[in-house]
Amino acid sequence: MALIQCDFFSETLGLSTSMTVILPQSTRSQIGMEGKAAGGKHPTLYLLHGLSDDHTIWLRRTSIERYVAHLGLAVVMPAVHRSYYTNMAEGLNYWTFVSEELPALARSFFPLSSAREDNFAAGLSMGGYGAFKLALRRPEQFSAAASLSGALDAYRSNGLNAEEVRRIFGEPGSTASDNDLFVLAEQGAAQPALELPKLYQCCGTEDFLYHDNIRFRDHAARLGLDLTYEEGPGTHEWGYWDEQIRRVLDWLPLRK
Template identity: 40%
Template sequence: MAVMNIEYYSEVLDMEWGVTVLYPDASRVTEPDCTDIPVLYLLHGMSGNQNSWLKRTNVERLLRGTNLIVIMPNTNNGWYTDTQYGFNYFTALAEELPQVMKRFFPNMTSKREKTFIAGLSMGGYGSFKLALATDRFSHAASFSGALSFQEFSPESQDLGSLAYWRGVFGEIKDWTASPHSLESMAARSDKKTKLWAWCGEQDYLYSANNLAVKNLKNLGFEVTYSHSPGKHEWYYWEKQLERFLATLPIDFVLEERLS
């Protein structure tokens, strides 16, 4: 598996931007001239970047047994959102990034059924948000995702000032009615994306996950949700990524996964 650090000029963000890509070995691609290689977008959490998964987990070892192109973009602490302070991270990742990656990798699939997304914490929110708002992903996964602020105050967790949160989402009095809430995006979605979520029972986001999953199911979504003892830690996210990969319609070689 090749590891590539790519820099390109983002017209949306008006700056040089970086993305890390894992590209499958030739032996993992069924047809050498395949123009339909499946792709997974793998998102980082707060204070992370495009290299977080590589630095904090054995994701390269885990993914070498797949036939996936894995794209790990950066969003700073922008919550995969077009922020109030002018950095349009959502547009950059939802619209511009796939086009840029297709130029680099013309054999990357354009089919929804072979396009997947997953993320941890802030990236769990980003995963569901990008899936619900674009209807371009067949499967989306959240690991300890910050899926709802309906009953959760981020500033109470020392995760940033009130000015920071207003800079990202604006003034919000009712989260579920906000255009940034998953519930608002879900109401406009075609509901064809299969949602997959896990959260640790000792995680401070556990109640937020329970609430968001309940709301999404009430809106008609297929959500596979599990929880087990666990904290807000990389140890659990790596294990859950492995579980999620096993559910996807991709090649996933078990013996190499364990080697």
């Protein structure tokens, strides 16, 4: 694998920012790890961080580089601060950045596939919310998305105080259709011709976000969404996410 720390300027944000990128590499003599890369452009996982983290956190807390080496899968990990992957009411346009500018820039820098079937999103906590938001608002771009212990109700148990919620999302109800995953799921299910991405959701049964995850799971089931749900013992911590990201990688519908 090639590991790249990429610092670049974002026109959308109006500032310099960063992403960490893992690129596939075919290797034959590397000790302890098989490296695989198919010819052409690489399938890509956009792997999103949580509220208190940044673009380096998945590498620092898990073995994500080792986990994807044999898959021929590129991984793009952007920095979005405490934005909830949202065009903030009082702040920067992080939704436009992550859903439009970031994929375009990453593909201009690196040999990444633009085909829907080769693009996936996943994340933990706030990043789980972001991954499902990408899936439900940009279904033409992503074929699958995974939420690990996701903060799926952006207006409730999300780690933010009331003032921070207001600065990000605006006054209650002002942008619900854009930022409420429950509403977005309903809107997607109401369009029979729209092919929604496959969804994977997991949460530890001792996690403070567990009940919000159950609510979303049941909501998705009522709507008939293609959602795989798993739960088991676990809290909101990296030992759980390190284990679960491997299950996500096994679940991804990568083309053979």
